[in-house]
Amino acid sequence: MGFTKKHIFNENQNLVANYTKVLGHPARISIIQQISDKKYCNCNELVKIIGLAQPTISQHLAEIRKIGLLKQTVKGKNLFYSINTEKLNICRRVVNDFFVKTQVSCGK
Amino acid sequence: MGFTKKHIFNENQNLVANYTKVLGHPARISIIQQISDKKYCNCNELVKIIGLAQPTISQHLAEIRKIGLLKQTVKGKNLFYSINTEKLNICRRVVNDFFVKTQVSCGK
DNA sequence: ATTTAAAATTGTGATATTGCAATATCACGT
C-alpha cells in the first residue's frame, strides 16, 4: 500500500511520529544544525554547505517548516531561515515525554 | 531517486536520523508503548490491540529491533518482547542531545 | 523595462515504505 493508517492511532502517537518522521532524515538534521549554528541561513548557503541540489534542500526545508520549526525573514532577494525555538522546545518535550513515559512504564 | 545520500552526512547526523526514522511511524510508537505498558507482549497481542495485520506488526517489530530497542524471551510457542531500557536510554540521550545542542547554538 | 539572483514549484525517475495474503518456519503438545 504505502500509506499510513493514521486513524487507528491516538493523537499523541500521531504527533510524536509526525515530529520524529521529519527528524528521520540526515539532511534535515544537518539543515536544522546549520541554521541554528549560523543563527540565520538562506537556502543557497545550505546548498553549498550540505551538497545537495537546491530543489532538494528547498523540499527538506518545506518539511521542516510544516511542523513549524522554522522562522523566515526576507532581506532583499534573500530569505533567511532561523529556528523557531519555542516550537523546537515543544517538539523536544513531546519526544522526550514519549521516552520518559515509556521508561517509567517499563520500570514500575 | 528515493535513496538517501548518507555518505555526505556525519556519523552523529545519521545516528539521530536513524533513531528518529524508526520512531517516525505511529504504529511503532504504539507498539513500543504497548510493550512497555504490559512489560511483556507477544506479536499476537499487539495484532489484536493495534488492529494491523500480523505480518505488518511483525515488520514494524523488526524495524524497532534493528535499532536494538527490543529484548526477546521465548516461552513455549510464544515470543515475548520487552523494552531494552538501556538502549532506549541511549536513544533518548542521542535525540535529546540533538535538541539541546540545537537550542544552545540558537541562543548564544 | 531588463537583467540578475534566490528560492519555490513542477515533473520525473529511482527507490523505499506500508500493508496484507499466502506461505514457511518453529516449537510445543498429542
Add this chain to the structure above:
DNA sequence: ACGTGATATTGCAATATCACAATTTTAAAT
C-alpha cells in the same frame, strides 16, 4: 510423526520519499 498455534518471510500492489533538471516566481538592481 502429526497437528496446532505463534511468528517470520515472501511476494505484491499502492503510495510515499528522495533527488534533481527544468521552469517559474519573486524581488532587488541596473
